[in-house]
Structures are given as C-alpha cells and as structure tokens.
Amino acid sequence: MIGIFDSGSGGLTVLKAIREEMPSSDVVYFGDIKNAPYGNKSREELSQHTINAISFLKDKGASSIVSACNSVSASLSLSLLDAFSFAPNTLIEMVGPTVSMFKGTNHTIALVATPATIRSEIYQNAFRMIGKEVTTIPIPALASAIENGEPSETLDAIVADAVPHISADEYSTLVLACTHYPLALSAFKKNIDPKIAIIDPALAVARRVKKQLWPMEVGDGKTHLYITQDSNTFRALVADLFPESAGAIEVIQ
Template identity: 30%
Template sequence: MIGIFDSGVGGLTVVKEIKLLLPEVPIVYFGDTARLPYGNKSRETVRSYSSEIVDFLKKKGCKTIVIACNSASALAADWLREKYPELKIYDVVSSGAEAVAEVTRNKKVGVIGTAATINSSVYKKKIADIDPKIEVFTKACPLFVHLVEENWIRRPETKKIARTYLRELKLKKIDTLLLGCTHYPLLEKIISGIMGRRTRVIASGKKLSQELKKNIPGKKGIEDEYFVSDLTEHFEKLARKILGKNVKIEKVVL
C-alpha cells in the first residue's frame, strides 16, 4: 500500500500518474488542505506537518510513502528518511531532476515552484549531481497554488499572472521547463502555450510512477482511500477533474 501526501489537491496529479501504471496497487492519499500552502512555511514547520502525516499513513498500513509536494520534498525528504528508516520514501524533487536531465538537449532547463522549493536550491543541486553541464534557471511562482486551489484555472487573470512569471525564463532559451510543484500540471496548457513549442513542459509524476512500478507489486482487493484536513467543495470538484471520477473523501484531524 502506498501513502501519498501533499499540502492540497496538487498531489492528486501524482496519484493519477501512479494509478495509470499501477492500477492494482492501493493508495492512501492525504491532502493537508487546512494548512496549505507549504511553500511559505519554515523548514521546521514543514517537517512537523510532514511527520504528522507520515505517522497517519503508517497507521493506515502504508510501508511506501510518496511525498507528492515539492516544498515538503525539498525541506523534509531526507529528514523523513532518517526518522523513518523502516519506510521506503520517494519524493517528487528527485524524480523531477532525473526527468529534466533525460529530456534536455541544449542543457538549459527551467524550474518553477513555490518560494520554499526555489529558495532551497534543491533542484539546482540534484540536477548538478546528475549532469553538472546543465544550466538551471529557476523562478518562484507562489500565486499558482492559490489559483489552482481556488479553481481559477480558466480565468484570464491566471494567464496574465503566468505571463509575468514566465517572462524571464523565456529569455533564457530553455528547451525544458519542469513544473516543480504538483499543483502546476493543472496549469500546464496555459504554461505550455506561453513557453511555446520549442520548450518541453514536464512534471515529475510520470517519472516517479515509473520508479514505483519497478519496485512495488500489485495487490488486488483493497480500496483506495482519500483524506484531507479540511474538506471543501473546491477540493471535491478539482479531485473529480483530476482523477476523472468521483471518489469518497474524508476529513480527519491529525
């Protein structure tokens, strides 16, 4: 059983990719909607929240954990691995770094994410570890999370904000742009349209799901479970949009 968590609805984009490759593997999802976003929180706070969620997922029987939140991956992944050596913990940052390194041709890539993720420089470090010749240009786009959570995906204001955020990266002649936040795939059409056909826009969910497929056997007969710390109509609508179906979502207090 795989436990997956994010600060909100964005992690469901990772769930979708995992279920495409591993439809028989049961998952338990937790979205910390009462305390989002994580992108403007301190390292200590993100670690505290993440630990509470991992404890919850452990009690649900999860032995594999996916951190489907870039901010938590950047600030807490290694710390969680040390705290929970009995668990196999995957994170979207490591998968994203590997994905862009495989795809780029001109060795110029962009990464967009929350302030916490970008300020941590974790992507620059991990990509450099894979291929030091790759130039990495980053841009914090903190409003994107709020726009997605408020379901402003098709609003004209969202496109204007995206143009402002992405202007600098367009000038860098990057050929690959990594969506360094799991909320951002919901804005992929807008972002791709602004960046143009010469820039490939990718997310980490597909790469991460491929890694999971190598290591986790299927197991039939157990239903997926979805939990949040605050259940709203917005979350239910976005969950249905992302997953393509209605799912039962329960509110829990950690």
C-alpha cells in the first residue's frame, strides 16, 4: 500500500496523478489539516509532524511513502528516515522529480513556494546540481487561503501581489513548488504572461512513484482518506476529484 501525506488538501493533486498512473494500487492518504499550513512552520515542527504522519501511515499498512508536501521534503533528514527503516526507493519526495524535469533543458525558471521551502534552499541547491539558477518567490498566505476555502477573488489578489515582476523576457517557466498552488491555477494564469509555462510537478512525481514502486504496489485500487480535522474544502475537492471516495473520509484525533 502506498502512503501519501500532506498538510491538508494540496496533496490531493498528487494523489490524483498517482491514481491516473497506478489505478490498481491501494493508497492511504493522511491530510494533517489541524496543523496546516506547514509552510510557515519551523524545521523542528515539520520534523515532528512528519514523524507523526509517517507513523500513522505505516500503522495503516503503508509499505512505501510519498511526501506530497514540498515544505516537508525540505525538512526530511537522514536520521529521521533511518528511524523508519525504509526499503530502498520506497520514500519519494517532491524535489527530485521536479528538478529532474529540467535537466538538459534551456528553461529559465522562477519558482513559487512556501517560506519554509524557500528558506531551506533545497530547490536552489538541487537546481544548481544540474547547472541551473532559479529565482524563488515566497507566497506566505496562499496555501492557508486555499485550505480555508477563500473565494477566487482573494486568491487572485494574493497571487497578483506576489508575482508582478515575473516577465516572459526573463523567464520561460514558473514552477508551482507547493502542492496547494495548482488548486489556484486560474489565479496564476490571470497574473502571469501566457508565454510563461506554468508547471505542476504532480505528474512528474507520479511517474517517479510508478517507476520505483511498480509492480510492487499492485492491489485492488482502494483509496483510504484520513484527515486530522474536518474540512469542507477537503470534502469538496474529494467529491470533485474522487467522487467514488467522497464517503470514505475519516476524521481522526
């Protein structure tokens, strides 16, 4: 069984991509809505939330883990991973698959993410390893606004305030390095030059999951959804993306 975790609803975009790539795999999803957003947490807080999430997923039978949260990917430590004794290639995070998309290309890249992700410099360092510099732009309020179900006008205003200087003369590509941000794709399209490609890394992550876990993770195609606090936003997204699972959401303490 594949375990997927995120601070809330954003990871559903990754779950959808994984479902499309691996429809017969069993998946258990953990959304830590009670502690969302993760993007404003300290490294110590992120580590504790990560331990809690992985422990929960493993208790539910997950044999492989997908961290569908860029802020968590930025805080993962070798000591934390060693504590869970993962088998090779059974822990997949967001950064590696995202950066790999641009290896050997001539893209000029701007990247939007949470403050925690940018503060860690994990993307900046990863891009340098493939010979690229990337301009990073934090959007502190966006993930929580999405999680709280704020109206589209609010999301438009937050994005407009963050990205006015992104020009097609300087950048060919904008990477959405937070899994919540694709849920505000229309806001980015309204505020970004249409010549700039907007990249949602979910598909690249899903393909990495398939490459590393197929055919090991083959089951009955069941999806189990757990959240730490009830959320109308989460329920609405599940009803839209996974209507067959809309009644299978369990709120845990």
